[in-house]
Amino acid sequence: MVNPTFTDMRPELGQPVEDLETPVVVADLDAMERNLERFRELADKHEVAVRSHIKAHKTPAIARRQAEVLEGGVLCQTLSEAEVMARYGIEDVLLVCPVVSEPKLDRLCWVADHVDCFAVLADEPEHVARLGTAAGRNDTTVGVVLEVDVGLGRLGVEPGNPAVDVAEAVREQPGLAFDGILGHDGHVPYIASSESELEELCAGVAADLEETVEALEGAGVTVDRVTSGATATAPLMAGEDAVTELDPGRYIFNDAALLEQGAVDRADCGATVVTTVIGRPTEDRAIVDAGSKTLSYVDGPDPVPVGRDDVSFYRKSSEHGFVDVSEADIAVGDRLEFVVPNLWAVANLHDTLPAVRDGRVEEVWHVEARGKDT
Numbered sequence: 001m002v003n004p005t006f007t008d009m010r011p012e013l014g015q016p017v018e019d020l021e022t023p024v025v026v027a028d029l030d031a032m033e034r035n036l037e038r039f040r041e042l043a044d045k046h047e048v049a050v051r052s053h054i055k056a057h058k059t060p061a062i063a064r065r066q067a068e069v070l071e072g073g074v075l076c077q078t079l080s081e082a083e084v085m086a087r088y089g090i091e092d093v094l095l096v097c098p099v100v101s102e103p104k105l106d107r108l109c110w111v112a113d114h115v116d117c118f119a120v121l122a123d124e125p126e127h128v129a130r131l132g133t134a135a136g137r138n139d140t141t142v143g144v145v146l147e148v149d150v151g152l153g154r155l156g157v158e159p160g161n162p163a164v165d166v167a168e169a170v171r172e173q174p175g176l177a178f179d180g181i182l183g184h185d186g187h188v189p190y191i192a193s194s195e196s197e198l199e200e201l202c203a204g205v206a207a208d209l210e211e212t213v214e215a216l217e218g219a220g221v222t223v224d225r226v227t228s229g230a231t232a233t234a235p236l237m238a239g240e241d242a243v244t245e246l247d248p249g250r251y252i253f254n255d256a257a258l259l260e261q262g263a264v265d266r267a268d269c270g271a272t273v274v275t276t277v278i279g280r281p282t283e284d285r286a287i288v289d290a291g292s293k294t295l296s297y298v299d300g301p302d303p304v305p306v307g308r309d310d311v312s313f314y315r316k317s318s319e320h321g322f323v324d325v326s327e328a329d330i331a332v333g334d335r336l337e338f339v340v341p342n343l344w345a346v347a348n349l350h351d352t353l354p355a356v357r358d359g360r361v362e363e364v365w366h367v368e369a370r371g372k373d374t
């Protein structure tokens with residue numbers, strides 16, 4: 001008997017999905033293409049750009065597809081994600097986290113030198129001073145996008161006048177160029193309890209951004225870029241006059257959290273986990289082979305069953321998923337598929353992502369920025 005190696009378990013081009021070893025997260029190419037098209041139409045309708053957040057997939061092959069269809073750049077959350085994207089030929093990168101240590105700032109300058117368009121978030125004169133020194137040391141120019149806190153309560157200056165001090169600090173640094181403002185509205189869908197409240201909150205974010213643009217322009221700072229509008233809010237933010245660029249991430253495949261918020265439909269969800277029932281210990285409980293090591297521990301909704309409404313995933317431990325099958329006819333060895341609960345977290349857990357069409361693997365993507373958190 002030949003000993004199988006781990007490579008025998010890798011997805012292969014043309015392989016039927018039902019033959020893939022489980023647990024496996026698969027990407028639905030048709031859903032992805034529809035989601036890209038939807039954002040292209042939104043962008044065309046409102047004449048805004050779309051800059052895709054790669055934390056939702058961490059995969060250069062997908063970032064290239066986004067850049068082709070939407071003609072926009074990417075956002076990266078970490079410097080090492082930005083390095084991966086630069087190495088794989090993505091030419092327009094916005095790093096949405098301030099960088100403060102010297103070695104990292106030198107790496108950041110390498111990225112700035114190796115792509116056509118690069119900018120990083122800063123929201124304090126201290127960020128600007130460190131960045132300016134690094135740009136001088138590396139003899140390069142770095143774009144700076146100022147983060148405005150539009151209610152998330154994480155980083156960012158308060159809307160309005162506080163932006164002016166930071167923009168002036170940028171102006172004093174010969175190696176830096178002011179490149180606009182960003183207000184991340186990720187909190188909005190979590191606190192809106194109705195469509196009208198969502199509209200109100202989005203209008204509030206836009207008003208904060210407008211107030212900041214007015215303060216900056218009043219101080220003689222030109223603001224060419226105003227970025228806001230994640231997956232759940234993009235359809236509303238796109239119509240706001242202040243916004244020039246949307247910054248959605250999960251729209252590429254969506255997830256159970258967006259489903260729960262009513263932001264997307266089941267057909268829009270293109271990232272699913274295929275599992276195998278490994279035990280049927282009681283009448284009402286089946287255990288599948290996907291737990292938090294496949295799906296992550298992140299809080300939020302449970303995975304949503306695909307193609308059947310007689311089962312529900314209700315708990316996970318490291319390698320086990322607990323499924324209520326009291327209403328279902330389920331046996332050991334059956335396969336169950338679920339929409340992933342949280343795309344940001346799941347994208348960080350897998351080396352490869354088989355992309356599937358008509359039940360077969362059409363492409364196998366390498367999740368090159370997986371684990372890149374430095």
Ligand SMILES: Cc1ncc(COP(=O)(O)O)c(C=O)c1O
Nearest residue numbers: 053096184230231247248249250
């Ligand atoms: C600054 C910024 N923009 C955009 C996004 C994308 O959000 P979503 O995946 O909900 O579209 C994130 C997500 O964390 C973010 O931090």
